[in-house]
Amino acid sequence: MHRDSTAARMSTVFRTHIDPILGHLPMVQVRPSHLRAWVKNRSQVLAPSTLAVAYSCLTAMFNSAVIDRAIGVSPCLGVRLPGVEKHHHHIPTPDQVHTVAETLPARYSAIAYLAAGCGLRGGEITGLEVDAIDFLRREVDVRQQLVCIAGRKPFLGPPKTKTSVRTVELPEVAAFALETHIKRYSPIEIEIDDETDPRNPRRRLAKLIFLSSTLNPIHRSDWAHIWAPARDAASIPKGTGLHSFRHYFATLLIHNGASVKTVQMALGHATPTITLNTYVGEWPEPHEKTRRIVDDALSRVPGMCPDKATRR
Structure with a gap:
């Protein structure tokens, strides 16, 4: 079973790129030749990496049909995709990290240091609660993330993988930024859906460290507009997101x-x-x-x- 965010993305891929071209064919009639034609068609509008994601949706669908014995063999076998060029990550410099932190609105400044100093993902940062920070031990417990999908308000969900549940060290620069943030923007309790345990979804009060200026969880679409001016001020290439600060942490x-x-x-x-x-x-x-x-x-x-x- 896919996570909600992955399921939403796959649903969009199916509606946009698969159903309009192959939807008229029963699964038992789909042949490798149909898929080769589909690949040729979609390669005109999709980058190789995006095409690979869309094709993985097809592969999963036909593999499930084989398991359910709806079809004998997957038509995906032997179908080749265009090569995907190796992606080169932009690794920010320390000056760029500082510039972004200084240029972001003050209530978001510490986010830069949690990404570059602790290697946290964006959703892990925006899903942090006050009790996840141990300033005495200089540690951060990562046990949830803020999930944003179309059609519903942001909610708390489990981290990306089982190994994403972890305790990371809190360096002095990030600790100072967090302490400054908490003193300036004292966290308040807000109501939010908690689906960190899919078997026991609930609505509860949470003290998120980072909230928007309207005191709501920070939606991913809103963050894109917040991030862009700071990115430009730091001369970071367009199309580069906060995730690049995680790359900085890793390479460091x-x-x-x-x-x-x-x-x-x-x-x-x-x-x-x-x-x-x-x-x-x-x-x-x-x-x-x-x-x-x-x-x-x-x-x-x-x-x-x-x-x-x-x-x-």
């Missing part, structure tokens, strides 16, 4: 010697493979790391002079 850990497992756990990725695939180019090459380790250990051996070291 990597460049300072963090292991794949450490980065995975800090980011809440489901598997180390996702972490490696996302940041594969950021880790130093093994031979470069080996040389550095050996040189650091042996470059100052007593009695070894430069001319002897280079004699051979």
